[in-house]
Amino acid sequence: MWSNAKDKALRERAAEVIPGGMYGHQSTILMPDDFPQFFTRAEGTRITDADGNVYIDYMCAYGPNLLGYGRPEVMEAVARQQALVDTCTGPGPVMVDLAETLVGMISHADWAMFCKNGADTTMMALMIARAYRGKRKVLIAKNAYHGSMPWNTPRPAGVVAEDRAHLIYFDYNDTQALADAVKEAGDDLAGIFAAPFRHDTFTDQTLPDAEYARTARRLADEHDALLIVDDVRAGFRVARDCSWETIGVRPDLSCWGKILGNGQPISSLVGNNRAKAAASQIFVTGSFWFSAAPMAAALETLRIIRETDYLEHMQKMGTAFRDGLVRQAADFGFGLRITGPATLPIMLFDDDPDFRIGYGFCQAAMKRGVYLSPYHNMFMNAAMTDNDLTETLDATGAAFEAIKESRASLKPSAVLAALMDA
Numbered sequence: 001m002w003s004n005a006k007d008k009a010l011r012e013r014a015a016e017v018i019p020g021g022m023y024g025h026q027s028t029i030l031m032p033d034d035f036p037q038f039f040t041r042a043e044g045t046r047i048t049d050a051d052g053n054v055y056i057d058y059m060c061a062y063g064p065n066l067l068g069y070g071r072p073e074v075m076e077a078v079a080r081q082q083a084l085v086d087t088c089t090g091p092g093p094v095m096v097d098l099a100e101t102l103v104g105m106i107s108h109a110d111w112a113m114f115c116k117n118g119a120d121t122t123m124m125a126l127m128i129a130r131a132y133r134g135k136r137k138v139l140i141a142k143n144a145y146h147g148s149m150p151w152n153t154p155r156p157a158g159v160v161a162e163d164r165a166h167l168i169y170f171d172y173n174d175t176q177a178l179a180d181a182v183k184e185a186g187d188d189l190a191g192i193f194a195a196p197f198r199h200d201t202f203t204d205q206t207l208p209d210a211e212y213a214r215t216a217r218r219l220a221d222e223h224d225a226l227l228i229v230d231d232v233r234a235g236f237r238v239a240r241d242c243s244w245e246t247i248g249v250r251p252d253l254s255c256w257g258k259i260l261g262n263g264q265p266i267s268s269l270v271g272n273n274r275a276k277a278a279a280s281q282i283f284v285t286g287s288f289w290f291s292a293a294p295m296a297a298a299l300e301t302l303r304i305i306r307e308t309d310y311l312e313h314m315q316k317m318g319t320a321f322r323d324g325l326v327r328q329a330a331d332f333g334f335g336l337r338i339t340g341p342a343t344l345p346i347m348l349f350d351d352d353p354d355f356r357i358g359y360g361f362c363q364a365a366m367k368r369g370v371y372l373s374p375y376h377n378m379f380m381n382a383a384m385t386d387n388d389l390t391e392t393l394d395a396t397g398a399a400f401e402a403i404k405e406s407r408a409s410l411k412p413s414a415v416l417a418a419l420m421d422a
């Protein structure tokens with residue numbers, strides 16, 4: 001029987017000693033009521049919460065779980081490296097191996113730098129774009145998330161206008177808006193940030209229009225500015241290369257995080273020779289940026305990416321998941337849109353302006369052992385089996401049935417409503 005007594009007790013303790021009880025993207029404050037905050041273990045496709053409830057996990061740690069939690073080959077590589085050295089006075093040879101490997105796999109890359117989180121890579125990209133020709137203006141699509149640094153965090157607290165003084169916003173996929181933003185930057189254009197596709201929260205996802213992407217490349221070239229693709233979220237779930245390689249547009253810089261070490265803490269900024277001198281001038285570092293074990297994890301993850309059908313398998317599973325859910329929704333009289341690549345689907349209901357149907361559905365699925373998100377894109381992983389999918393659809397079928405019966409009493413989330421009003 002599902003229960004969350006231990007999770008509730010942990011939340012009470014956390015509220016005393018952790019600001020807000022929990023912060024950032026893994027805070028469950030925006031999730032439906034009763035979603036577990038604390039987890040004790042994970043293996044393959046499944047996560048176990050503090051009360052011992054097990055879920056088939058479609059959030060994958062918000063991305064990092066690409067090959068299955070605790071993938072043995074990756075964990076063995078970590079253990080081998082840890083037995084030698086991890087964090088040390090200098091990096092290991094594995095850093096050079098890893099840079100060579102990424103340069104070999106990502107078509108536009110001539111070099112790589114390593115750090116810990118996605119936000120480290122986007123910050124470095126911003127700095128390199130400015131260091132490149134000493135220009136200041138950086139273009140960003142409205143509502144695109146590139147990390148929690150002051151220049152891009154979605155919440156206003158602690159941010160001053162000067163943090164964003166030289167940023168110019170435009171609408172994703174709108175070639176004219178992009179051209180207007182470039183015009184506004186004038187001869188001060190340092191760089192253009194591009195999301196591989198539009199993957200904002202609470203919104204249907206949109207794939208990039210090839211003409212828009214080509215325009216971004218052309219305008220960056222015409223103004224001697226750098227084009228940056230932020231592949232932190234979508235990296236290696238769309239291609240075995242930079243995601244924009246699928247539409248034939250090569251950036252100068254691309255940002256990688258999340259999946260790189262299959263959950264081990266490592267991220268990377270890669271770039272071409274045009275950006276190399278600027279990249280070697282900026283001062284960026286961190287106490288753990290050169291740790292060898294996550295690099296060993298990344299090398300092994302990349303080997304599996306190259307040598308297996310992990311991507312095609314995830315695409316197949318993601319397509320079956322999407323088709324199954326949409327079919328079930330229709331059977332129970334709901335309109336459901338699942339948009340974006342099959343490996344990173346977002347699920348939004350028709351006629352659900354305050355998300356009460358989505359919230360009710362995800363809560364019902366969670367209590368039946370399937371962890372979904374009602375407002376954020378989800379993530380497929382390569383460990384997913386036909387059995388997982390059958391179990392998932394059994395649970396979601398029951399969840400649809402439950403919310404169909406209680407549809408009239410579904411309530412919007414007060415927290416979400418307040419946030420949307422703000």
Ligand SMILES: Cc1ncc(COP(=O)(O)O)c(C=O)c1O
Pocket residue numbers: 116117118119120122145146147148230231232233234257258
């Ligand atoms: C597109 C994108 N860029 C950057 C980031 C920041 O990554 P991190 O949370 O690892 O700092 C994220 C995180 O979700 C992301 O989705």
